[in-house]
Amino acid sequence: xxxxxxGVCAAKGFSASGIHCGVRKNKTKRDLALIYSEVPASAAAVxxxxxxKGAPLTVTKKxxxxxxxxxxxxxxxxxxxxxxxxxxxxEKMCELLSENIAVKPSDVIVASTGVIxxxxxxxxxxxxxxxxxxxxxxxxxxxxxxxxxxMTTDTVLKEIAVKFTVGGKECHIxxxxxxxxxxxxxxxxxxxxxxxxxxISPKMLKKALSADIQNTFNMVSVDGDTSTNDMVAILANGMxxxxxxxxxxxxxxxxMKALNTITVYLCRKIAGDGxxxxxxxxxxxxxxxxxxxxxxxxxxxxxSSLFKAAMFGADANWGRVLCAIGYSGADVDVDxxxxxxxxRAGRIDVCKNGAGIDFSEETAKEVLSExxxxxxxxxxxxxxxxxxxxxxxxxxxxxxxxxxxx
Amino acid sequence: xxxxxxGVCAAKGFSASGIHCGVRKNKTKRDLALIYSEVPASAAAVxxxxxxKGAPLTVTKKxxxxxxxxxxxxxxxxxxxxxxxxxxxxEKMCELLSENIAVKPSDVIVASTGVIxxxxxxxxxxxxxxxxxxxxxxxxxxxxxxxxxxMTTDTVLKEIAVKFTVGGKECHIxxxxxxxxxxxxxxxxxxxxxxxxxxISPKMLKKALSADIQNTFNMVSVDGDTSTNDMVAILANGMxxxxxxxxxxxxxxxxMKALNTITVYLCRKIAGDGxxxxxxxxxxxxxxxxxxxxxxxxxxxxxSSLFKAAMFGADANWGRVLCAIGYSGADVDVDxxxxxxxxRAGRIDVCKNGAGIDFSEETAKEVLSExxxxxxxxxxxxxxxxxxxxxxxxxxxxxxxxxxxx
Numbered sequence: 093x094x095x096x097x098x099g100v101c102a103a104k105g106f107s108a109s110g111i112h113c114g115v116r117k118n119k120t121k122r123d124l125a126l127i128y129s130e131v132p133a134s135a136a137a138v139x140x141x142x143x144x145k146g147a148p149l150t151v152t153k154k155x156x157x158x159x160x161x162x163x164x165x166x167x168x169x170x171x172x173x174x175x176x177x178x179x180x181x182x183e184k185m186c187e188l189l190s191e192n193i194a195v196k197p198s199d200v201i202v203a204s205t206g207v208i209x210x211x212x213x214x215x216x217x218x219x220x221x222x223x224x225x226x227x228x229x230x231x232x233x234x235x236x237x238x239x240x241x242x243m244t245t246d247t248v249l250k251e252i253a254v255k256f257t258v259g260g261k262e263c264h265i266x267x268x269x270x271x272x273x274x275x276x277x278x279x280x281x282x283x284x285x286x287x288x289x290x291x292i293s294p295k296m297l298k299k300a301l302s303a304d305i306q307n308t309f310n311m312v313s314v315d316g317d318t319s320t321n322d323m324v325a326i327l328a329n330g331m332x333x334x335x336x337x338x339x340x341x342x343x344x345x346x347x348m349k350a351l352n353t354i355t356v357y358l359c360r361k362i363a364g365d366g367x368x369x370x371x372x373x374x375x376x377x378x379x380x381x382x383x384x385x386x387x388x389x390x391x392x393x394x395x396s397s398l399f400k401a402a403m404f405g406a407d408a409n410w411g412r413v414l415c416a417i418g419y420s421g422a423d424v425d426v427d428x429x430x431x432x433x434x435x436r437a438g439r440i441d442v443c444k445n446g447a448g449i450d451f452s453e454e455t456a457k458e459v460l461s462e463x464x465x466x467x468x469x470x471x472x473x474x475x476x477x478x479x480x481x482x483x484x485x486x487x488x489x490x491x492x493x494x495x496x497x498x
Numbered sequence: 499x500x501x502x503x504x505g506v507c508a509a510k511g512f513s514a515s516g517i518h519c520g521v522r523k524n525k526t527k528r529d530l531a532l533i534y535s536e537v538p539a540s541a542a543a544v545x546x547x548x549x550x551k552g553a554p555l556t557v558t559k560k561x562x563x564x565x566x567x568x569x570x571x572x573x574x575x576x577x578x579x580x581x582x583x584x585x586x587x588x589e590k591m592c593e594l595l596s597e598n599i600a601v602k603p604s605d606v607i608v609a610s611t612g613v614i615x616x617x618x619x620x621x622x623x624x625x626x627x628x629x630x631x632x633x634x635x636x637x638x639x640x641x642x643x644x645x646x647x648x649m650t651t652d653t654v655l656k657e658i659a660v661k662f663t664v665g666g667k668e669c670h671i672x673x674x675x676x677x678x679x680x681x682x683x684x685x686x687x688x689x690x691x692x693x694x695x696x697x698i699s700p701k702m703l704k705k706a707l708s709a710d711i712q713n714t715f716n717m718v719s720v721d722g723d724t725s726t727n728d729m730v731a732i733l734a735n736g737m738x739x740x741x742x743x744x745x746x747x748x749x750x751x752x753x754m755k756a757l758n759t760i761t762v763y764l765c766r767k768i769a770g771d772g773x774x775x776x777x778x779x780x781x782x783x784x785x786x787x788x789x790x791x792x793x794x795x796x797x798x799x800x801x802s803s804l805f806k807a808a809m810f811g812a813d814a815n816w817g818r819v820l821c822a823i824g825y826s827g828a829d830v831d832v833d834x835x836x837x838x839x840x841x842r843a844g845r846i847d848v849c850k851n852g853a854g855i856d857f858s859e860e861t862a863k864e865v866l867s868e869x870x871x872x873x874x875x876x877x878x879x880x881x882x883x884x885x886x887x888x889x890x891x892x893x894x895x896x897x898x899x900x901x902x903x904x
Contacts, residue, residue, distance in 0.1 A: 140825075141825070142821065142824035142825040143823075143825070143832050144823065144824030144825075145824075174817060174849070174853050174854060175853060175854070207817060208821060209820070209849065209853070209854035210854065211854075315803040315804060317818070317821060317825070318821075320817075320824060396723055397721040397723060397803070397895075397899070401895070401899030402899060404896060404900045405899070407900065410615060411577075411579070411580060411613060411615040411726075412614070412723070414550050414580055414614065414615070415550055415614060415723060415724075415725065415726050416723065417549075417550065418549040418550030418551075419546075419547070419548040419549070419550075419723070424549065426549050426550050443580070443615065446550075446580060447580050447581060448581070448616065448617075486896055487893045487897070489807070490807050490892055490893050490895075493891075494807050494810045494811030494813065
C-alpha cells in the first residue's frame with residue numbers, strides 16, 4: 093500500500109469539481125461540490141445519531157437504501173436543518189443535478205453544512221449547477237476544488253488517497269473531509285466522502301465502513317458537540333477490475349487496511365484543524381481490561397476542557413488527565429494508572445501508579461510545545477487499547493464561536 | 499422565610515474563621531478555613547462520584563459514618579489528591595485541630611481544594627492552626643473570612659443565610675461555597691458548607707441533602723469536568739430548640755424549603771462565577787414527559803461549548819440549542835420544541851415546533867447582552883420541568899486554564 097495523489101479522483105472513473113455559487117456571501121469561498129462516478133457504484137453511509145437531523149441526511153438515507161449511488165452533491169454555508177421545507181429543498185438539489193448530468197435523482201448522495209435553522213435558497217444552486225458539472229475533472233486539482241467546496245471554518249484542506257492491491261489488481265481509495273467545529277461524532281461524523289475503484293458488494297462496503305468508524309471518526313472530538321449533519325459516505329465503482337469482494341476474506345482485509353489508512357489520516361487532519369486549534373492531541377490508552385474501557389478513557393481525556401486548555405498552555409497538568417479518567421464512567425483501578433506525554437521533542441513520565449512522580453518542568457514544557465502531542469495512558473490491567481484524537485482549547489475557539497452567524 | 503446576614507455564622511452556636519497560613523504562595527489570599535459548632539451536630543455530606551477521589555473525602559466519609567460532626571477544616575491551594583501520603587496528611591489535619599480546640603478528630607469534616615498531584619505540606623497548617631482557632635468569631639466578618647479561605651480562582655464570595663420557622667421556633671441556615679473551574683458535579687459538588695441551628699436527626703438531614711442536590715448542585719456545570727474533591731457538607735446543631743425533625747412531616751418540608759433557598763442561591767453564584775464567565779446562563783425546560791428528560795435536556799444545553807460561546811458573543815444561535823437537545827440522549831419529539839431567550843431586557847421567541855421563526859436580531863442582541871440569560875425550552879410533550887445553571891465560554895476561561903499550575 094502506498095500514498096498517492098488525486099484525493100477522491102485517484103480511483104478510476106471518478107471526477108470532481110467545486111465552485112462558488114452564492115450560498116455563502118464570501119465570493120472567494122467555494123460553496124458547492126460534486127463527486128461523480130462514470131458508472132453506478134456500491135454505496136454505504138453512516139449518519140449522526142443526533143435526533144435533530146439535517147434534511148439532506150434523510151434524503152440520502154432513502155436514496156442509498158438499495159446500496160447504489162453515482163454522485164455526491166454538497167453545499168457549504170447552510171446546513172439545511174430545522175427548516176420547514178428542508179426535505180423538499182434537498183430533493184430538489186438531486187433533481188436539478190439529474191437535469192445536468194447522467195444520474196438518477198435517487199442515485200445522488202446529498203449533503204449540506206453550515207448554519208442551522210436558516211432556509212436554504214435553492215436559486216444559487218440551480219444557477220450554479222451547469223458550471224459545476226462542466227468543470228468536472230479527474231485531476232488532483234479537481235479533488236482539491238471539491239474539498240474546498242465543503243469547508244466551513246476549516247483552515248486546511250483535508251484530502252488523501254492510497255494505492256493498494258486486491259486479488260492482483262491495483263486499486264485506489266481516496267477521501268475528502270470537512271471538520272472544524274461541532275465535532276464529536278456519534279456513529280457517524282462530520283462530512284467525509286470516500287471513493288474507491290475496488291469492486292465490493294454494497295453489503296460488505298457497509299460492513300467495512302461501520303466497523304472502521306468505531307475506531308476512527310467516533311474517536312474524534314473537537315468540542316463535544318455532536319452535529320446534526322454528520323455523514324461519512326463511500327462510493328465503490330469496481331473499475332479496478334478485481335473480483336468483487338463479497339465476504340470476509342483476505343481481499344476484504346486488504347480493503348479494510350486501505351480504508352483505515354484513509355480514515356485515520358482524515359481523523360488526525362480533522363482533530364488538528366479543530367476550530368481555533370494550535371495542537372493535535374492524540375490520547376493512546378493501553379492496558380485496559382476491555383476495548384470499551386480504553387475507548388471511554390481515551391475519549392474522556394480528549395474531551396476535557398481543562399486538559400485541552402492545559403495543552404494550549406503547554407502545562408503538564410497531569411492531574412486533569414487523572415480527573416478525566418476518574419469521571420469517565422469506565423471501570424479502572426486508579427492506583428495502577430501511569431501517564432506520560434510524548435512529542436517530537438521527546439517523552440516524559442509524569443504519573444506512576446496513580447500518583448505524581450518528580451519530573452523536569454523544563455523538559456515537560458519542551459515536549460508540550462510541539463504541534464502534535466500524545467498523552468499515553470497505561471491502565472496496567474489488561475491487553476485492550478484505543479486511541480482518540482482531539483485538539484487544544486484556545487482563545488480562537490471562543491472567538492470563532494462567539495459570533496459565527498453574523 | 500427571610501434572607502438574613504451572617505453566612506455560616508447565622509445559625510446559633512456556630513463560629514468561623516479564615517487565615518493565610520502558607521499553603522498558597524500569594525500572601526494576600528486566605529488558604530485555611532474553620533467552621534466550629536459549640537456542640538456536636540447532626541452531620542451529612544455528599545461527595546464526588548469521580549473514581550479519583552481526594553484523600554480528605556475518604557477521611558471525612560469515615561468521620562461522619564455516625565452522623566455526627568462538630569467542625570469543618572478546609573485548605574485551598576492544594577487538593578491533596580493523587581498523593582501517596584494523602585490520607586495520612588488529611589488525618590493529621592484533624593488531629594492537629596483537636597489539639598487546638600475541643601473537638602474529637604473523628605468529629606472533623608476535612609476538605610482540600612487546589613492543584614491535584616502535589617504533596618500537601620502539613621507544616622504551614624500546623625503552624626497556622628492556633629491563629630485560626632483564636633480568630634474564631636460569630637460575626638458576618640468571620641463567615642466572610644472562612645468563605646475567602648476556601649476560594650481558588652473564584653472572583654466573588656459565595657455566602658448566604660436565611661431565617662425560617664420550625665414548630666414555632668426561629669431557625670437559621672447559612673452556607674458558603676467555592677466553585678469556579680472543574681465544575682460539573684455528579685452526586686455531590688464543589689465545596690459547599692452549610693450550617694443550621696435547626697434540630698434534625700442525622701438520617702433526615704442526609705435525606706434532605708441527598709434529595710436537594712439532585713435539583714441544585716447536580717444541575718450546575720461550568721466546564722463539564724467533574725472534580726475529584728467535590729463535597730457538600732451540612733451541620734445541624736439543634737440550638738434553635740425546635741422539636742427534632744425525625745420524619746417527613748410539615749417541619750421537614752419547612753426545612754427542605756429553607757435548605758433549597760440556600761442551595762439554589764449558591765448554585766447561581768457558582769455558575770455565574772464560573773472560570774472566565776461574563777454571564778450566568780439558566781436553562782429552563784418545561785413540557786417534558788418525565789423529569790429525567792427535562793434534566794437531561796437542560797444540562798446538555800448548559801454544557802454545550804458552542805452554545806456557551808454563542809452566549810459570550812450575544813449571538814441568538816438557537817440552532818446550537820436544538821443541536822444540544824438532539825444529541826442529549828433524551829427522548830424528545832424534535833418537531834414540538836419551542837425555544838425563547840429571556841433576560842432583564844425582555845423576551846424573544848426564536849424557534850417554534852423545531853423550526854426557526856422570524857425575529858429581530860437587534861432585539862435578540864439586547865436580550866443577550868445582559869449578565870443573566872434564561873434560555874427557555876418547551877418540549878410540549880408533558881408536565882415535567884427542570885432547571886440547569888452554567889456560564890458562557892470566554893477567552894478568560896482559556897487563559898485561566900492554559901496555565902493554572904505555574
